[in-house]
Amino acid sequence: MSTAETLQPTPQPMTGTRAATRTGLLIIGASQAGVQLAVSLRALGFDEHITLLGDEDHRPYQRPALSKEFLQGTIESESLIFRSADYWVEHNISVVKGERIVRVDKDADGSGVAHAASGASFPFSRLALTVGARARRMEVEGADLDRVLYLRNADDALELKARIGEAQDVVLIGGGFIGLEAASSLQKLGKNVTLLELGPRLVGRAVGEETAEYFLQAHRARGLDIRLNTNVSRFAADDSGRAVAGVELSDGTVLPAQIVLIGIGVIPNTDLAEQLGLEVGNGIVVDRYSIASDGTTVAVGDCANMPNPVPGSAPGERIRLESVNNAVEQAKVAAYSLTGRREEYAGIPWFWSNQADLKLQIAGLCTGHDQTVIRRDDERGKFSVLYYRGGQIIAADCVNAPLDFMAVKNALASGRNIPAAAAADPATALKTITTDSPTANQPPEGA
Amino acid sequence: MPTVHFTDADGTVREIDGNVGDSVMETAVRNGVPGIVAECGGSLSCATCHVFVREDCFEQLPPMSDMEDEMLYGTAIDRQDNSRLSCQLKLDGDDVFVTTPSTQV
Numbered sequence: 308m309s310t311a312e313t314l315q316p317t318p319q320p321m322t323g324t325r326a327a328t329r330t331g332l333l334i335i336g337a338s339q340a341g342v343q344l345a346v347s348l349r350a351l352g353f354d355e356h357i358t359l360l361g362d363e364d365h366r367p368y369q370r371p372a373l374s375k376e377f378l379q380g381t382i383e384s385e386s387l388i389f390r391s392a393d394y395w396v397e398h399n400i401s402v403v404k405g406e407r408i409v410r411v412d413k414d415a416d417g418s419g420v421a422h423a424a425s426g427a428s429f430p431f432s433r434l435a436l437t438v439g440a441r442a443r444r445m446e447v448e449g450a451d452l453d454r455v456l457y458l459r460n461a462d463d464a465l466e467l468k469a470r471i472g473e474a475q476d477v478v479l480i481g482g483g484f485i486g487l488e489a490a491s492s493l494q495k496l497g498k499n500v501t502l503l504e505l506g507p508r509l510v511g512r513a514v515g516e517e518t519a520e521y522f523l524q525a526h527r528a529r530g531l532d533i534r535l536n537t538n539v540s541r542f543a544a545d546d547s548g549r550a551v552a553g554v555e556l557s558d559g560t561v562l563p564a565q566i567v568l569i570g571i572g573v574i575p576n577t578d579l580a581e582q583l584g585l586e587v588g589n590g591i592v593v594d595r596y597s598i599a600s601d602g603t604t605v606a607v608g609d610c611a612n613m614p615n616p617v618p619g620s621a622p623g624e625r626i627r628l629e630s631v632n633n634a635v636e637q638a639k640v641a642a643y644s645l646t647g648r649r650e651e652y653a654g655i656p657w658f659w660s661n662q663a664d665l666k667l668q669i670a671g672l673c674t675g676h677d678q679t680v681i682r683r684d685d686e687r688g689k690f691s692v693l694y695y696r697g698g699q700i701i702a703a704d705c706v707n708a709p710l711d712f713m714a715v716k717n718a719l720a721s722g723r724n725i726p727a728a729a730a731a732d733p734a735t736a737l738k739t740i741t742t743d744s745p746t747a748n749q750p751p752e753g754a
Numbered sequence: 755m756p757t758v759h760f761t762d763a764d765g766t767v768r769e770i771d772g773n774v775g776d777s778v779m780e781t782a783v784r785n786g787v788p789g790i791v792a793e794c795g796g797s798l799s800c801a802t803c804h805v806f807v808r809e810d811c812f813e814q815l816p817p818m819s820d821m822e823d824e825m826l827y828g829t830a831i832d833r834q835d836n837s838r839l840s841c842q843l844k845l846d847g848d849d850v851f852v853t854t855p856s857t858q859v
Contacts, residue, residue, distance in 0.1 A: 346786065369795045376797070386776070386796070391784045398786070635793055654859060659799035666821070668799055709821060713801065713828025738827070 329430040330401065331355025332645065333421055335408050335579065336437035337367040339631055340608025342389045343638035344435055349398050351646050357400045358429060360421075362407040365461050366392070371631060373464040374488040375661050379495055380468075387461070403429075411583055417603030433603065433645065436580060436591060437638075440573035440609040440629065445480065449542030453550040455567045458485055467568065474565035475499055478554045480539060482509040484660045485570035487522065490531055491663040493568075501532040501562055503539060503554070505571075513658070515673050517681055517692045518704040522665070525706075529663055542567060573629060575610045588612060590627040596649055597641035605641040608634040616652035617672055618722065619699070626672075630658050655719040657712075664688075668709065670716035671702030682711060682733040693730055700725045714738040756845045758782070762789045763856035774847050778840035779803040789854030796841040798822060802858040803840040804829040808851035812836065815843050815850075831855035 332348070334341045337359050345359050361367060368387040376382040395402050406423040413419030413434065421429040442457040444450070454470060457463050471477075477493050479486045482504030490502045508519040526533055538557040542564075545552035553561045575590040586592040586600035590612035597605045597613070615624040616636075636654055643650040658669040676694035683690050691711040694702040703715035714737035718725050729740045758781050760768045772781035782790035782803070791802035798821055807815065815838065822842050826833045840852065 350788070371795055371797065382796075386780060388784065390786060394784065394786045631793060631795075657800075659794060659797065661797055661799070666799065707821075709801075709824040710827055713825070717828065 328356070328358075328401075329432070330358040331431070332357045332433045332435060333429050333431035334359045334435040334437055335411075335421065336439055336608070336610075337361025337363075337402065337404075338370065338437065338439055338608070338634075340439070340610075340634035340638050341435070341437035342367045343635050344437060344605075344607055344641055345398075345400050346390075347639050347642035348645060349400070351642055353642070353646050355432065357398075358403060358431070359395075359400055360403040360406055360408065360429065362405065363460060363462065364405045366404070367402065368461055369631075370460070371659075373461065374458055374485055375492055377464055378468065378489065378492040384461075408579060411579055413583055413601075413604070415601075415603075417601075434605075435641065435645070436599070436604060436606040436610060437608050437634075438576040438579060438606075438610045440575045442569070443572045443574050445539075445569050445571060447539055447541055449544060449551065452542055452544055454565060455542060455551050455569065457569050458489055459573070467566070470566060471496065471498070476563045477501075477566045477568060478503065478562050478564040479568045479570065480554075481570035481572070482506070482533065482535070483511055483570055483572065484513065486568075487526065487662045488660060489568055489570065490526075491529075491661075491665075494529075494531060495663070501534065501564075502526075503537045503556075504533070504535050505538055507536055509533070509535075511572075514667075514669065514704045515676070515679060515692055515694065517679060518667075518690075518706070521690050521706060522662070522667075525665055526662070573609065575612075575627065577610065580606065580610075589625075592625075595640075595651065596644045597637055598644055605644055607637045607641045611637060613637065613652075615672075617656065617701075618719075619696075619701070620672075621675075628656055630656065632657050655716055657716060664707075666707050666709075668705045668712035669702070670705070670712055671700075671719050673702040673704070676701060678727060680727045680730045682708070682730065684733040689733065691733075693725065693727070695727050698724075698727065700727075711737055714741065717741075756847050757849045758845070759849065759851045760787050760789065761851070761853045763854065772845045774845050776845055778805065778843040778845065778850055778852060780841075781845070782840065787854075789858070790840060791858040792841060794841075798825060798839065798841060801825045801828045801839060802830070804831065804833070804855055804858060805838055805840045805843075805852035806834060806855070807836045807838050807843075808853075809836065811848075811850050811852075814846060814848050818842070829855070830857050830859055 367389045408421045410422045418432045442459040477498045479490050479502045494500045540557045541555050542551045543553040555561045577587045580591040591606040593611050595614045609629045612627045615626040660667045673694040678695040680693040689708040690706040691708045692704045705712040718741045755771050770785050779792050794800040
């Protein structure tokens with residue numbers, strides 16, 4: 308079966324609109340956050356009908372593998388599907404594909420009607436926005452040429468896979484996770500890959516300086532051509548004038564490229580929230596219970612801007628996290644809210660990224676650190692950076708070091724510490740030096 | 755078609771038909787088996803698809819990689835001798851019997 312077929316299918320009863328049926332909860336957005344919300348609600352005993360509505364023509368699927376295993380062809384598209392068709396039917400959840408909601412009319416009690424571009428309408432008692440984020444578009448001459456691609460959803464991945472055979476030279480723009488993951492995958496497929504980053508380092512602010520430098524060196528050692536501080540001035544067309552043939556840099560250099568893949572970040576989808584009059588600012592503003600400013604709508608995932616849930620973060624500090632883990636944890640919080648309970652965000656934010664043979668796992672958020680400890684074991688290919696604030700560990704970037712990752716994640720989750728001085732020796736298992744009490748050099752409260 | 759027999763921490767058994775080539779984790783998640791979280795979707799990054807494998811099934815399973823071994827030290831419920839991450843257990847045609855821990859996170 309082709310990949311297109313396996314991602315596409317699912318005839319009735321899952322397809323089609325259900326305009327006539329009023330749903331208890333309408334979830335707009337059928338990606339990780341929306342799926343988790345529906346699943347968590349059923350686990351909590353929520354017994355009203357749920358409609359999970361997505362604008363893509365695919366059954367709800369997982370995204371992380373799109374730039375990795377799926378692109379490399381090591382997993383089937385069927386593996387990306389979240390739940391079997393039977394699951395949705397058995398749990399009284401209608402999955403609606405291919406409907407794009409363009410307007411929502413809502414009353415103060417939380418009920419209303421969502422209107423789709425197709426003309427279909429979806430009446431609901433309660434609304435959830437899990438509308439995600441979209442790829443940031445690059446605005447430069449030639450950006451609309453054929454074979455200038457993005458990688459955000461399954462259609463993007465299917466197009467890239469379908470066309471990659473035509474290309475030998477691929478230029479990736481953006482040195483973030485998507486760019487590096489896709490670069491590693493395309494390199495593995497035998498392509499001649501060049502990765503361009505506008506900034507002075509890789510992976511923006513998602514990791515610390517030392518980790519960014521480690522990845523730069525590691526990728527270059529694996530033969531990836533990475534160019535930092537590099538500005539693209541335009542994309543050049545081939546003889547037909549329609550498809551890209553090269554990337555011109557601001558210094559006049561032209562790199563041949565039969566495919567250009569752009570990964571320069573995402574923009575949260577806030578159109579519907581704005582139309583509904585919800586407070587918006589770097590995402591849909593929600594409280595710590597995932598409830599938006601109207602007091603009834605919940606918003607979850609990449610689209611939601613929430614109070615920083617990490618213990619010890621500054622009062623009033625807000626954050627929008629783009630990660631599977633956040634979609635899952637925030638969805639659980641929202642599910643409690645929708646069933647009339649109030650539960651705090653549980654757990655510690657974490658992230659992962661697999662690039663070639665480099666497995667990056669990040670626990671916590673390194674924002675505001677004042678000290679780092681590096682654990683490096685080149686012989687075994689392991690590298691970790693631990694981040695501290697006031698002597699308390701707050702985060703870690705771990706490369707091929709699951710033991711370090713797990714030890715830090717568990718310490719953070721239980722409010723414990725891993726003293727910096729004792730952590731410097733990479734031969735010491737962090738688990739064995741985790742302590743209950745803060746270290747001596749922690750400043751007094753309020754200092 | 756191989757069947758995966760999931761027993762949860764309370765002793766409830768769920769029998770799920772799986773496909774050859776799918777992992778035990780995929781079989782669980784697609785059918786909504788409680789007790790398997792699998793946040794990372796099978797890329798060996800989260801250690802939330804921990805299972806205890808019944809002794810007589812051990813032989814038929816793929817060997818454990820160093821990475822899986824390390825990840826198993828971070829499971830929510832401590833590993834035992836028969837612990838595996840179910841995302842690494844591909845079905846080969848035989849039934850598999852596993853028990854899920856009381857929590858994964």
